[in-house]
Amino acid sequence: MTVRQSIVFNGDLGSGKSTVSVEIAKRLGLRRISVGDLYREMAQQRQMTALQLNLHAELDQAVDGYVDQLQQDIADSGEQLVVDSRLAWHFFRNALKVHMITEPGEAARRVLARPSGPAESYTSLAEAKTKLRERSDSERNRFIVRYGVDKARLRNYDLICDTTRASAMEVVDRIIAVYEGELGADILREAPPLLLLDPGRVYPTEEIHGLRGLEKSDLVDRVRSAGETALEPLRIGYTGEHFFVVDGHRRLSAALRNGFPLVPGRLVAEADEPIAGGLTATEFFAQVSESTIHDWEAVHGITLPPLERGRPVLAADPA
Numbered sequence: 001m002t003v004r005q006s007i008v009f010n011g012d013l014g015s016g017k018s019t020v021s022v023e024i025a026k027r028l029g030l031r032r033i034s035v036g037d038l039y040r041e042m043a044q045q046r047q048m049t050a051l052q053l054n055l056h057a058e059l060d061q062a063v064d065g066y067v068d069q070l071q072q073d074i075a076d077s078g079e080q081l082v083v084d085s086r087l088a089w090h091f092f093r094n095a096l097k098v099h100m101i102t103e104p105g106e107a108a109r110r111v112l113a114r115p116s117g118p119a120e121s122y123t124s125l126a127e128a129k130t131k132l133r134e135r136s137d138s139e140r141n142r143f144i145v146r147y148g149v150d151k152a153r154l155r156n157y158d159l160i161c162d163t164t165r166a167s168a169m170e171v172v173d174r175i176i177a178v179y180e181g182e183l184g185a186d187i188l189r190e191a192p193p194l195l196l197l198d199p200g201r202v203y204p205t206e207e208i209h210g211l212r213g214l215e216k217s218d219l220v221d222r223v224r225s226a227g228e229t230a231l232e233p234l235r236i237g238y239t240g241e242h243f244f245v246v247d248g249h250r251r252l253s254a255a256l257r258n259g260f261p262l263v264p265g266r267l268v269a270e271a272d273e274p275i276a277g278g279l280t281a282t283e284f285f286a287q288v289s290e291s292t293i294h295d296w297e298a299v300h301g302i303t304l305p306p307l308e309r310g311r312p313v314l315a316a317d318p319a
Helices: 017-028 035-045 050-057 061-076 104-113 125-147 168-179 185-190 219-226 249-257 281-286 290-300
Strands: 006-011 031-034 081-084 095-101 159-162 194-197 234-238 243-247 263-270 274-276
Touching (some): 006 017, 017 031, 017 081, 017 168, 031 035, 035 061, 194 234, 249 263, 274 281
Parallel strands (some): 006 081, 006 095, 159 194
Antiparallel strands (some): 194 263, 234 243
């Protein structure tokens, strides 16, 4: 069994990292530290919202300097911890680095349902969604300028976990299995990150007629019996905004038909990385037609998130 020293969680508000990190700390008997709680306290002390403090931090390096030193001291302590922080992955070396994601509308609903405080308060779902995006973009831009790292790059992490439909306990179980070396060990050893994605948020790249005969085969039943953790990982591309399947359409279809909340995947390429025929991941996905996506949705009874083709998401690799 391979056990890493600490587990550090990154993710935007509403991704579920607080709920999951609290439960994992309990299950593993580890101390939990939340840098987000500290940041909210700093915002309240300055009579600011969290977004306002983020924007202020772009001009005042003392804000990040204080938090950075705190995280560095924690990382250097050598204590085995569970850390909830948007930048702990940058400071902790010997740790399982978990990046949690969710559909933006779902994140906004979760945050709106929480008791509001002086650091975070929203009057509508639309406002929450807009403000959460603004806060995330502010943080991302600040990290790029100040540290030369892009939090949106998946290869910064060991595990990407989509919490859109999976319950907190389902997510906790998978993360602990990864932490203890029982799930995805080969991917983490060879080419992280391991992806645990909501199959209802993964786009196809092949026409649906290529899956003819799936209903008559026993694949759906075999996948149901084995469970999603036994599924051979899909080969996944990422545009910086959307996940798409490069290889494994039949397995993805079986997962959807079985109602799985998560499917394992291996990252083939993201954003500006080459994927096939001299094309980058973003360029490859741009060739997928709207009809291909529509037909996939119709067959599986799902609605994929709206496409935002051409939106620049990842910065150029500082290296």
